[in-house]
Amino acid sequence: MxxxxxxxxxxxxxxxxxxxxxxxxNVKQMAELTGFSIAHIxxxxxTGKFPxxxxxxxxxxxxxxxxxxxxxxxxEKEAA
Numbered sequence: 667m668x669x670x671x672x673x674x675x676x677x678x679x680x681x682x683x684x685x686x687x688x689x690x691x692n693v694k695q696m697a698e699l700t701g702f703s704i705a706h707i708x709x710x711x712x713t714g715k716f717p718x719x720x721x722x723x724x725x726x727x728x729x730x731x732x733x734x735x736x737x738x739x740x741x742e743k744e745a746a
Contacts, residue, residue, distance in 0.1 A: 690720065690728035699734050 697704045710716035717737070719727035 689731040690722065691731055691734050692726070692728050693719070696729055696734060699738050 691699070693704050693707055696702075696707055700707070702710070707716060711718055717729060717733050719729050722728050
């Protein structure tokens, strides 16, 4: 038997521009944005041809969103 509720799905959270700019992107998200494979991104940053990521855990790395914007050529307004 299926139960029904009157609750709708929660609204997505929209971050202010300043917080969005400081968001961290993992290697999978960077691969999707740049069009490179995950292995290629790792090769590039290990050889110094890609921005060095921030270590966020034992085996996890991430890049700030502003780095991704600069790499992909996305227009991003700098904070004054």
